[in-house]
Amino acid sequence: MTPMTTGEKKTTAPAGSARRAFVGRLSWGLADQAASSISNFAVGIYVARSLGVTAFGVFSLAWVTYGVVLSVSRGLATDPLVVRFSGVSDTSWRGAVARSSGTALGVGAAIGAVCLVAGPAVGGRVGSAFACLGVMLPGLLLQDAWRYSFFAAGAGRKAFVNDLVWGVALVPALVVAARVGSVAAFVLAWGASAAVAAVYGCFQSGIRPHLTGAREWVREHRDLGYRYLVENTSVSGAGQLRAYGLGAIVGVGAVGVVRGAELLLGPFLAVLMGLSLVTVAEASRMLRQAPHRLGRFCLLLGGGQAAAALLWGMVLLMMPGRAGELVLGDVWHSSSELIVPATLSVAGAGLGSGAAAGLRALGAARLSLRCQLFASACYAGGGIGGAVVGGTIGSAWGVAAASACGSAVWWLQLRSALREHHRTPLREERTP
Numbered sequence: 001m002t003p004m005t006t007g008e009k010k011t012t013a014p015a016g017s018a019r020r021a022f023v024g025r026l027s028w029g030l031a032d033q034a035a036s037s038i039s040n041f042a043v044g045i046y047v048a049r050s051l052g053v054t055a056f057g058v059f060s061l062a063w064v065t066y067g068v069v070l071s072v073s074r075g076l077a078t079d080p081l082v083v084r085f086s087g088v089s090d091t092s093w094r095g096a097v098a099r100s101s102g103t104a105l106g107v108g109a110a111i112g113a114v115c116l117v118a119g120p121a122v123g124g125r126v127g128s129a130f131a132c133l134g135v136m137l138p139g140l141l142l143q144d145a146w147r148y149s150f151f152a153a154g155a156g157r158k159a160f161v162n163d164l165v166w167g168v169a170l171v172p173a174l175v176v177a178a179r180v181g182s183v184a185a186f187v188l189a190w191g192a193s194a195a196v197a198a199v200y201g202c203f204q205s206g207i208r209p210h211l212t213g214a215r216e217w218v219r220e221h222r223d224l225g226y227r228y229l230v231e232n233t234s235v236s237g238a239g240q241l242r243a244y245g246l247g248a249i250v251g252v253g254a255v256g257v258v259r260g261a262e263l264l265l266g267p268f269l270a271v272l273m274g275l276s277l278v279t280v281a282e283a284s285r286m287l288r289q290a291p292h293r294l295g296r297f298c299l300l301l302g303g304g305q306a307a308a309a310l311l312w313g314m315v316l317l318m319m320p321g322r323a324g325e326l327v328l329g330d331v332w333h334s335s336s337e338l339i340v341p342a343t344l345s346v347a348g349a350g351l352g353s354g355a356a357a358g359l360r361a362l363g364a365a366r367l368s369l370r371c372q373l374f375a376s377a378c379y380a381g382g383g384i385g386g387a388v389v390g391g392t393i394g395s396a397w398g399v400a401a402a403s404a405c406g407s408a409v410w411w412l413q414l415r416s417a418l419r420e421h422h423r424t425p426l427r428e429e430r431t432p
Contacts, residue, residue, distance in 0.1 A: 039167040039193075044263045046174050047186050048256070049329045055125065056331065057247065057256035058183045062129040064243045066140065068236040069111050073141045075229030077103035078148035080221035083360060086152045097149045097205065099213035104145035106214045108138035128184040136191020139198045142209065146201030158204050166197035227365035234376035242383030246395055249384070254392045260335030261342045261396070264316055264324075265309075283361035294358055295418050302354020302411075306347040313343025334392070341396035348403030355410035364417045371413050375406025 048056045081100040085093055112134040119131025143166065150159040173189035202208060218225055247255045286294050316339045324332040352375070359368040379402045386398025 039163070039170050041263060042167075042170065043174070043186065043190050044259065046178065047183070048260060048263070048331045050178055050181070051183065051186075054253050054256070055183050056259065057252035057254070058125050058129055059186060060255045060259040061126060061243060061247070061252075062133050062183070062187055063259070064236070064240045065115075065130065066133060066137070068233060068240050069107070069137060070141065070144060071232035071236040072111065072229060073104045073107045073144065074148070075232040076107060076218055076225045077101070078145055079228040079232070079360075080217075080224045082148055082152045083224060083363065084221070087154065090153075093149075093153050094205075094207055096217075097152075098207050098210040099217035101142060101145045101149065101207065101209035102211045103214040103217050104141045105138055105209045106211050108141035112137035125183050128182075129187050132184045132187040133191070136188065136195065139195025140191055142198040143194045143201060145209075146198065146205065149205065162197050162201050162204060165200050166193055169193035169196040224363070224365050227369045231365075231369045231372040234372050235379075238376035238380040238383075241380045242387075242395065242399070245380075245384035246387050246392065249387045250391050250395075254387075254395075256331060257334040257392055258338065258396070260331040261338035264335060264339065265312065265342055265346055283357045287361045291421065294361065295414070298354040298358040298414060300354075301357060302351040302407075305350030305353060309343060309347035309350050313339060313347075316343070337393060338396045341393070341400040344400040345396070345403040348400070348407045352403075352407035352410040355407075355414040358414045359410075359417055362417050362421060364413075367413045367417055371406070371410045374409050375402070378402035378405050 044056075047059045051059070077100045081096055085096045088096075115130050115134025115137065119127045119129075119134060121127070122130060143162065146162055147159040150156060150162070170190070170193040173193045174186070177185040177189035243255050243258070246258065283294060283297060286297050321332070321336070324336055356368060356371070359371070379399060382398030382400075382402035383395045384398075386394035386396070388394075390397070
């Protein structure tokens with residue numbers, strides 16, 4: 001669907017047809033994230049059961065670092081793509097995806113080189129894990145770029161198939177890693193299977209990433225990209241600061257305990273992340289077609305996610321200890337104590353994500369950046385301050401309180417942005 005130009009007659013699809021299309025895109029988003037989360041869950045469980053709490057903590061540090069790099073890639077490459085190229089013509093989409101995916105590949109190569117240099121300098125199991133992560137980053141980031149590219153085009157089925165390929169390739173890779181029995185082997189197995197899916201994405205789309213177009217892409221979308229870069233990295237950076245701080249204050253094993261609690265919330269987080277794949281694109285469509293409904297859409301989205309998180313937390317609290325030990329092994333006993341604060345933290349994040357989708361659809365990058373910086377500062381401060389006061393459990397409760405504060409700020413800013421939007425017409429979005 002191409003953007004409507006001045007003088008063009010506006011056509012409105014039947015409500016039932018539009019609703020079915022939305023449900024279809026949402027269903028593929030959930031299915032895709034389910035496939036992705038099952039893969040991530042399998043890796044986490046396999047490492048936790050195979051290597052124990054301390055080694056799992058080392059693996060978790062590499063995982064958190066990957067999250068920071070992924071945030072850089074999304075901020076510069078795929079977030080502007082989703083905002084500005086959702087529902088456009090195929091020609092515009094293909095040209096944008098070639099440059100966007102090239103940007104993601106370039107980010108992976110550049111930061112991967114830094115990890116390769118830093119790994120040997122750090123030394124030990126942590127250093128080897130970071131060096132292996134550096135090798136795998138280009139494939140990991142390119143695979144993620146294909147997912148967002150497909151959802152921008154409304155082709156969630158292709159994203160699902162791509163993640164399914166990653167999951168299938170992961171099975172033999174994990175078997176080999178288990179025989180080696182090191183953290184580095186598991187990092188390589190996880191990244192190599194993602195690289196298989198990244199290559200398959202080139203065949204799915206028929207698009208070759210244009211590394212030479214990365215500079216042009218970043219320059220053309222710098223008004224969004226730089227703000228989203230700071231916004232995204234503040235989120236993952238806060239998580240990394242909390243992980244490093246917790247490891248320094250309590251011990252590396254505590255990082256593994258926190259990661260274990262996150263794995264327990266994995267099924268709900270799959271839903272949350274699956275929705276995030278489509279919510280900004282859907283909110284952008286809502287803004288074009290029925291702008292007066294955007295606020296209600298965001299409220300239903302955020303409220304529904306928060307309620308679902310609380311329900312899943314109740315399920316975890318009723319889970320028998322033997323079942324938890326079967327899943328996490330020795331990590332279960334410590335991680336189970338974090339279920340309540342971890343659930344509240346995710347519920348707060350889910351509530352705030354509804355407002356975040358609205359701000360991004362409005363193109364209010366300045367406001368969303370302000371919100372994210374505040375929420376990230378609260379997260380890092382609450383997580384590290386809580387660790388100083390109460391160890392691992394104190395850190396979990398500090399993050400829960402930070403999540404509630406951050407959610408409140410997101411909604412206040414969305415309210416302000418919606419009032420401004422209704423009072424004065426938005427600047428016409430740049431058409432591709």
